[in-house]
Amino acid sequence: MKLESTPTRGRTLDHAAFVYDALEPFFLLGKQAEYDRRLVTLLSVSGSDRVLDLGCGTGVLTRMIADRLSPESGGVAVGIDAAAKMIAVARKKRAGAGCVFDVMAAESLSYEDASFDAVVSSLFFHHVQLDLKEKALSEAFRVLRPGGRLVIADMHVPTTRMGALVSHVSRWFFLQPQIAENTRGVLPGLIEAAGFAKPEIAAVYFGYIALFNTRKPEK
Ligand SMILES: C[S@@+](CC[C@H](N)C(=O)[O-])C[C@H]1O[C@@H](n2cnc3c(N)ncnc32)[C@H](O)[C@@H]1O
Numbered sequence: 001m002k003l004e005s006t007p008t009r010g011r012t013l014d015h016a017a018f019v020y021d022a023l024e025p026f027f028l029l030g031k032q033a034e035y036d037r038r039l040v041t042l043l044s045v046s047g048s049d050r051v052l053d054l055g056c057g058t059g060v061l062t063r064m065i066a067d068r069l070s071p072e073s074g075g076v077a078v079g080i081d082a083a084a085k086m087i088a089v090a091r092k093k094r095a096g097a098g099c100v101f102d103v104m105a106a107e108s109l110s111y112e113d114a115s116f117d118a119v120v121s122s123l124f125f126h127h128v129q130l131d132l133k134e135k136a137l138s139e140a141f142r143v144l145r146p147g148g149r150l151v152i153a154d155m156h157v158p159t160t161r162m163g164a165l166v167s168h169v170s171r172w173f174f175l176q177p178q179i180a181e182n183t184r185g186v187l188p189g190l191i192e193a194a195g196f197a198k199p200e201i202a203a204v205y206f207g208y209i210a211l212f213n214t215r216k217p218e219k
Helices: 014-027 032-043 060-066 084-094 130-143 161-173 177-184 187-193
Strands: 050-054 076-081 099-103 116-122 144-155 200-205 209-215
Touching: 014 084, 032 060, 032 116, 032 144, 032 200, 032 209, 050 060, 050 130, 060 076, 060 084, 060 099, 060 116, 076 084, 084 099, 116 130, 130 144, 130 177, 130 187, 144 177, 144 187, 161 177, 187 209
Parallel strands: 050 076, 050 116, 076 099, 116 144
Antiparallel strands: 144 209, 200 209
């Protein structure tokens, strides 16, 4: 059955799905595996944990997370993306026991409240405008159990001249004002406004991608 993309005002990447796996290593300057491993380490998931990956693309990170879990004990990594072609690639190349993919918009999740132990997202938030960033964060908060971890890697206030240049060129080359929101530094405030603890920046890659680490409070 042909998968249909979910309507969203986010900038989806159906058109790039067929080349995404070939291009991402260049965008991440050959550090994709290290970067993904860092995210997985921050998530510190194992065994029967249920983990949700927002804007998963072709599912490389989702698969890496699934490899840390135990499907026999109920552990599962779920990747969602609004672009059906991304999910088709992810399913074909990376789905398996404890690793599943759904076509879904991050701002409108169909999962139950408190149904995940951790939520992660890599390079998704600069694809959606402010109100959708807010909705996606409030959905992440809703589906996370109390005490569950949220890890987000995305464009943030540049820390180097090269980072500032890459951010500026990307914003205008891709005609993507959502990038300028990120580089103005909106993410930490939005994360806190959604109810999460104040996020710490665990690392910065390439002078413009920050790794935010936080939790949903226990109460
Ligand atoms: C730059 S890619 C990141 C993919 C992957 N997480 C990674 O790190 O390689 C951004 C992804 O967000 C997806 N996307 C855009 N708007 C979305 C939305 N509202 N809900 C879910 N996914 C969305 C795009 O289709 C795209 O696959």
